[in-house]
Amino acid sequence: MTVIRVEKIRKTYGKVVAVEDVSFEIRRGEIFGMVGPNGAGKTTTIECCEGLRRPDGGEVNVLGLDPQADGNALRKRIGVQLQSAALSPRIKVWEALDLFASFYPSAVDWKSLMERMGLAEKRNAYVSGLSGGQRQRLFIALSLLNDPELIFLDELTTGLDPQARRAMWDLVRDIREKGKTVFLTTHFMEEAERLCDRVAILDHGRIIALDTPPNLVHGLKAENRVVFFTDDPLPEDGIRAVPGVVRVDQTADRVVVCGRGDAIVAGVVNALGAKGIRYRDLRTEQATLDDVFLAMTGRELRD
Amino acid sequence: MRALGKLAITQIKLYLREPIALFFTLVYAPMMLVLFGSIYGNEPVEMFGGRGTVDVSVPAYIGLIIITVGLMSIPIGTASSRESGVLRRFRVTPLSPVLYLIADVAVYFLMTLLGVILLVLVGTFGYHMQFDGNWISVLAGFSLGALAMFTCGYWIAGLAPTARIAQTVGMVIAFPMMFLSGATIPLEILPESVQAVGKFLPVTYVVTLMQGLWKGDAWNSHGTEVIVLAGVLLAGVVLAAKTFRWE
Ligand SMILES: Nc1ncnc2c1ncn2[C@@H]1O[C@H](COP(=O)(O)OP(=O)(O)OP(=O)(O)O)[C@@H](O)[C@H]1O
Ligand SMILES: [Mg+2]
Numbered sequence: 185m186t187v188i189r190v191e192k193i194r195k196t197y198g199k200v201v202a203v204e205d206v207s208f209e210i211r212r213g214e215i216f217g218m219v220g221p222n223g224a225g226k227t228t229t230i231e232c233c234e235g236l237r238r239p240d241g242g243e244v245n246v247l248g249l250d251p252q253a254d255g256n257a258l259r260k261r262i263g264v265q266l267q268s269a270a271l272s273p274r275i276k277v278w279e280a281l282d283l284f285a286s287f288y289p290s291a292v293d294w295k296s297l298m299e300r301m302g303l304a305e306k307r308n309a310y311v312s313g314l315s316g317g318q319r320q321r322l323f324i325a326l327s328l329l330n331d332p333e334l335i336f337l338d339e340l341t342t343g344l345d346p347q348a349r350r351a352m353w354d355l356v357r358d359i360r361e362k363g364k365t366v367f368l369t370t371h372f373m374e375e376a377e378r379l380c381d382r383v384a385i386l387d388h389g390r391i392i393a394l395d396t397p398p399n400l401v402h403g404l405k406a407e408n409r410v411v412f413f414t415d416d417p418l419p420e421d422g423i424r425a426v427p428g429v430v431r432v433d434q435t436a437d438r439v440v441v442c443g444r445g446d447a448i449v450a451g452v453v454n455a456l457g458a459k460g461i462r463y464r465d466l467r468t469e470q471a472t473l474d475d476v477f478l479a480m481t482g483r484e485l486r487d
Numbered sequence: 488m489r490a491l492g493k494l495a496i497t498q499i500k501l502y503l504r505e506p507i508a509l510f511f512t513l514v515y516a517p518m519m520l521v522l523f524g525s526i527y528g529n530e531p532v533e534m535f536g537g538r539g540t541v542d543v544s545v546p547a548y549i550g551l552i553i554i555t556v557g558l559m560s561i562p563i564g565t566a567s568s569r570e571s572g573v574l575r576r577f578r579v580t581p582l583s584p585v586l587y588l589i590a591d592v593a594v595y596f597l598m599t600l601l602g603v604i605l606l607v608l609v610g611t612f613g614y615h616m617q618f619d620g621n622w623i624s625v626l627a628g629f630s631l632g633a634l635a636m637f638t639c640g641y642w643i644a645g646l647a648p649t650a651r652i653a654q655t656v657g658m659v660i661a662f663p664m665m666f667l668s669g670a671t672i673p674l675e676i677l678p679e680s681v682q683a684v685g686k687f688l689p690v691t692y693v694v695t696l697m698q699g700l701w702k703g704d705a706w707n708s709h710g711t712e713v714i715v716l717a718g719v720l721l722a723g724v725v726l727a728a729k730t731f732r733w734e
């Protein structure tokens with residue numbers, strides 16, 4: 185079942201084309217990610233779905249509603265974490281939750297939500313005194329107060345350390361476990377890959393790829409690599425003969441086997457065993473979404 | 488309704504945690520009264536029709552409190568909440584802008600009223616302030632004057648692109664108003680030409696209305712004030728509603 189349908193939207197700011205010809209659908213219960221470099225148009229797209237921005241052209245349908253015309257009905261059913269929004273620095277955590285809960289005709293019990301989000305001990309802290317991760321958790325808590333069917337998370341983990349980022353991923357997975365749909369944006373490929381069921385890669389306002397992370401990586405036909413160390417001499421043809429292997433590079437005791445397909449890992453391990461070659465620290469390096477972006481744009485995603 | 492109450496209570500708490508706004512709303516005018524009261528006392532003065540300096544200053548300073556809230560606290564508070572993204576967070580909830588504004592106005596109104604009450608208490612117990620009016624009338628006049636000036640704060644915030652500009656515009660309008668309207672310096676001691684300038688400032692009408700009601704004047708002797716302030720209020724509401732934006 186489709187929760188969001190976006191068709192050929194376009195949004196310009198003066199001469200800047202923020203989003204152009206963007207179409208996608210999000211299904212109920214999935215975590216859908218939009219990834220791309222700074223200025224790619226992620227926020228513009230997600231905020232068109234939230235009803236905060238009006239596209240210049242194209243159509244947006246969210247939960248069967250037009251976000252512009254039925255904004256009020258929509259806002260009761262969605263939860264939103266904005267990339268740029270704030271709370272008064274002088275409001276306390278519990279006051280913010282209590283206040284925002286009062287805006288909804290039916291809100292969940294904010295006290296238990298506060299506990300679930302690990303904010304109970306910060307209950308009386310001012311927002312200005314929260315760490316980045318705590319503040320982010322508070323904003324997510326605010327977005328869950330109305331028990332929404334659909335949650336928008338714009339730049340969920342920007343500015344967080346790796347540990348807080350992982351904790352945030354678990355949180356998002358929990359939300360999905362409860363049957364909710366999540367639409368998130370990020371500029372971390374790893375985050376998209378680990379967290380999302382499907383990913384749209386955005387660049388210069390256009391979707392350049394949209395699929396599940398494994399399909400995107402496979403579609404790339406990128407090389408997989410098997411890396412290991414050995415002190416034994418390698419027989420000339422022993423490994424190169426493994427099906428799928430394209431190249432074998434050796435520098436001192438480090439051997440890198442490059443090839444296509446997932447089968448090369450097993451093939452290499454079997455070949456090594458058959459020839460009685462002792463090896464250590466064998467690992468595989470698979471292509472990632474970063475490689476997909478590089479292959480499609482010729483640029484690194486890194487900012 | 489629940490949202491309105493919660494919003495108002497929360498805004499009051501936030502106001503109480505903001506020392507500068509609190510100072511100008513609650514402390515500044517009583518402090519001025521103590522300062523000038525200690526210099527001039529409250530002996531009858533011929534120029535003030537036999538009333539004392541404190542007797543005429545208290546109603547005038549009500550205008551002063553209204554100026555600081557309406558032309559400084561409101562434009563700065565509104566524009567900076569917008570700029571920092573606080574209003575944006577409200578915007579993605581079902582909270583309506585009308586409800587938000589009602590709660591906001593109510594809080595500024597209550598805080599201003601609190602400042603006025605403190606001022607009157609200092610005048611009464613510190614200087615035996617003379618009051619010949621009717622408190623209900625004074626409250627009505629105060630409400631008209633305060634709400635009229637508050638609308639100016641909202642449309643200044645609405646028209647100003649940034650919080651800094653809202654602050655600057657508010658100050659640039661507030662300072663001449665403070666000194667040319669009779670709110671701090673009695674109009675009686677100002678030269679005719681300056682008094683003529685004061686006629687173009689809406690706050691002047693707040694001050695003369697309050698001073699009149701203080702003496703027990705009838706409303707119909709202050710028709711001009713009522714018409715001017717009602718006009719400022721109506722035009723202000725329309726302009727404020729037109730220029731309000733969440734971001
Ligand atoms: N309100 C606006 N006014 C003018 N230009 C805008 C506005 N919002 C976005 N843009 C422009 O549109 C383009 C897309 O911006 P957007 O914020 O959607 O990118 P993004 O992918 O969310 O980037 P980031 O990763 O930095 O958040 C950018 O070039 C940006 O400068
Ligand atoms: Mg963005």
